[in-house]
Amino acid sequence: MSTATRRARARSGEGRTALAYLAPALLVLGALLAYPVYQLVVISFYDYGQEQVSGGAPLEFLGLGNYTTLFSGSRFWAVLAQTVGFAAVCVAGTLLAGAALAVLATRVRPWARTCLFLAALGAWATPAVAGSTVWLFLFDANLGLVNNVLGLDGFSWTYGKWTAFGLVAAEVVWCSFPFAMITLYAGIKAIPGEVLEAAALDGASTRRIATSVLLPLLRPVLAVVTIQSVIWDFKVFTQIYVMTNGGGIAGRNLTLNVYAYQQAFAASEYGLGAAIGVVTTLVLLAITVVYLRALRRSGEEL
Amino acid sequence: MRKRWLAGALPVVSLVVATACAPVQSGPAQSSGDETTGQVRVWLFDEVNRAPKEKVVADAVAEFQGKHPGVTVDVQYIQVATRAERFKAAFSDPASAPDVAEFGNTDLSGFVAAGGLADISNPALNWADVHDMLPAALDATKVDTKVYAIPWYIGVRALYFRTDVFTELGVQPPSTLDEIAPLARRIRAAHPDLLGISVGGKYTYGALPFVWGEGGEIATSLNGKFSAAIDSPQARAGVARYTELLRDDICPPAQCAGNGGDASVEAFRAGKAAMTIGGDFNRKSVEASSVKGKYAVVPLPGKAAGTIAPAFGGGNLLGLLAGTKHRTLAFEFVQLLAGKQYQRKMFDAMGNLPTYQGLQRELAESEPALQPFTATLASGARFVPNTPAWAKIDSQAVIPTMLQEIASGAKDVDTATKSAADAMNAAFGS
Known part of the structure; x- marks a missing residue:
């Protein structure tokens, strides 16, 4: 037996072993991720309503019918644009608040840091429905604390399109900044002290240290936080549903997820709903890929 | 290595494809038997x-x-x-x-x-x-x-009103649909803390009597095929009559546009409204509220004096x-x-x-x-179009969206009723 064949056999043996080790994870991924996504895509090609599910009517293959219905409605594009804008504001807000408080946490005394972390964990741990409801109470037109303090008695925050979006965005930032803050805090803490010390000895200003040392080192952590936030905020449902009472006056505060729920699942049009789900997934994949490529082009290996 | 992975994955993939090339359907429910115990x-x-x-x-x-x-x-x-x-x-x-x-x-x-x-x-x-x-x-x-x-x-729903407020102002309950808005406006002018009439942008069953009372229909059916009629002149008149109530001088949109039936009655219970449209099923809760003994109920009047607007x-x-x-x-x-x-x-x-x-x-x-x-x-109750499409129209909030678009000034009556009719026809057609 030549060395080459022995090596090849050894390698294939390695491959088999690797596959065996990976099998449980692959099975779980396949069952929990690939199969549902596959079903989602399949359902999106059918006229699949409650009648079809319970066997009261035959299945009808529509091909891309659900997608053409979706794309031909002007409402869908308006909601999509609204969702992108809303998510962008929420992501920016979350990152800014998270980063600012993470830096603050590294600068203050331990007791202040503990307070900050406890407050953040409180916001983080609050269930979305409870948090939204509490915010609604705070901003209630007649009885809310905010209106009492500001002297805006009777002003309805949830009526106007932009005030309603603003209020919901603030709530979303409030409940998602702790994740950004704690992750970035851990990231900053993981930067070796010598690096910063060396920069300071070289005479770099605080600003210079932040932009040329801290930020590049934090980039992988920032990437994770940003992608997480984009995905969360794009898919936001509870806050919009609860705070604007299912999408605001005449549906002017609808986001994609709530729209999908209202138009498709509440109306038992599962085929159409699946099509919206597929579009959402593709949009998120596209955003993530573009973002990762941009990061890689700027020289960062993830 | 790569090929082997593929070879391993292929059977799994093809198995998945073979077992599920179409979404699942449960068989039609069979009525199986007539057991007596x-x-x-x-x-x-x-x-x-x-x-x-x-x-x-x-x-x-x-x-x-x-x-x-x-x-x-x-x-x-x-x-x-x-x-x-x-x-x-x-x-x-x-x-x-x-x-x-x-x-x-x-x-x-x-x-x-x-x-x-x-x-x-x-x-x-x-x-x-x-x-x-x-x-x-x-x-x-x-x-x-x-x-x-x-x-x-x-x-079934009727018109609740505050007897104390009406006596104080020396006014009578409205005798036609057209009288409701001026009366409600007058009451709110005298009592700015009261809604003239508490109605809502999501209160479909409060709005429908106005449509029917003006002689309009939600939809008409011919040989079992429904088509929307909410954009007919009569229905538009009814929608206009109702949405006229969702104005700042009667029931301010910022306060009322998001309300459904329960919230509309709730304002009346809390003593914040001079009138509302409420059901017989609301009577017990109104009796148990702050306006007990200070209210009465009359049928919602129709277009002509002495008639009753058809209720849902x-x-x-x-x-x-x-x-x-x-x-x-x-x-x-x-x-x-x-x-x-x-x-x-x-x-x-x-x-x-x-x-x-x-x-x-x-x-x-x-x-x-x-x-x-x-x-x-x-005097004759009415019903929503008896078709499965109505469940879809209802969950897509077609009528509330129409009312809210008018109340918030986003669309006028003609445009809003037209887009509601289009949405309904899409549901009837599918």
Whole structure:
């Protein structure tokens, strides 16, 4: 037996072993991720309503019918644009608040840091429905604390399109900044002290240290936080549903997820709903890929 | 390595494709058998104050079990808000479905289209008592002349007003639809802390009498094919009459546009409104509120003086699920619960208005407060289009969106009714 064949056999043996080790994870991924996504895509090609599910009517293959219905409605594009804008504001807000408080946490005394972390964990741990409801109470037109303090008695925050979006965005930032803050805090803490010390000895200003040392080192952590936030905020449902009472006056505060729920699942049009789900997934994949490529082009290996 | 991975993955992928090349469907529920013993399972709606209902139902169950040895009745109370999901699940999995269920009359056509309900035309039409029921209530149980349920109780709305405020200002309740807006405006001008009339942008059943009262229709049907009529001149006049109330000088949109029926009545209960449109089912809660003794109810007036605007004949039904294994027993239980004796008991316990005309007259005589509601019913209640598409139109919030678009100034009456009609036609067509 030549060395080459022995090596090849050894390698294939390695491959088999690797596959065996990976099998449980692959099975779980396949069952929990690939199969549902596959079903989602399949359902999106059918006229699949409650009648079809319970066997009261035959299945009808529509091909891309659900997608053409979706794309031909002007409402869908308006909601999509609204969702992108809303998510962008929420992501920016979350990152800014998270980063600012993470830096603050590294600068203050331990007791202040503990307070900050406890407050953040409180916001983080609050269930979305409870948090939204509490915010609604705070901003209630007649009885809310905010209106009492500001002297805006009777002003309805949830009526106007932009005030309603603003209020919901603030709530979303409030409940998602702790994740950004704690992750970035851990990231900053993981930067070796010598690096910063060396920069300071070289005479770099605080600003210079932040932009040329801290930020590049934090980039992988920032990437994770940003992608997480984009995905969360794009898919936001509870806050919009609860705070604007299912999408605001005449549906002017609808986001994609709530729209999908209202138009498709509440109306038992599962085929159409699946099509919206597929579009959402593709949009998120596209955003993530573009973002990762941009990061890689700027020289960062993830 | 790469190829081997593919070779390993291919069978898995092809297996997945082979087992699921189309979405799953459960077979049509087979009504299998007519057993005369065993357990009859019943789903009823949960209520805020359920104890009296539970007691009446327990009496009925005891009576039924006494008459049928070897039969037990299991009653479960399901949440009204999540009933759609519960019923969908029951239709998809007949084994977990009940034999008898309570549901709203607007749910019926969607349930029938899903193949979930049993056709009970035969036993129902042979039951003498059914013919004493209000015809409008019975019509709401039919799809294509087949009967799928028995009316259990009926709900109808009328105009609540504050007698103290009206006396103080020396005004009379409105006698035509057109008089409501000027009257409400006048009251709010005198009492800026009161809504002239508390209505809402999501209050479909408050708005429909205006449409019908002006001679309009939601939709018309020709040979079973529906087409939207909400953009007809008469319907537009009705929509305009109603949305005129959602203005700053009567019921400010910032406060009212998001309200449905419950929130509209709630403002009246809290003493913040001079009038509202409320149902007979709201009477108990208004009696228990701060305006007790300071209010009265009249039928909502129609276009001409002395007429009554057609009201939406809402109500709940009792039906048999398609997969029931106890057809006869289940129908007998429905007959007992929806019979005259137990409808009367349910009125005493919960205030639910019976569906029997004779019983209604009797109750209105003994309890004058019911008179505006029975008079409204007697002058003819109306119903939403009896098609499964209505469930879709309802969950897509077509009418609330239309009302809110007008109230918020986003669209005028003509444009908003046109887009509502388009949305309805899309639902009727599919």
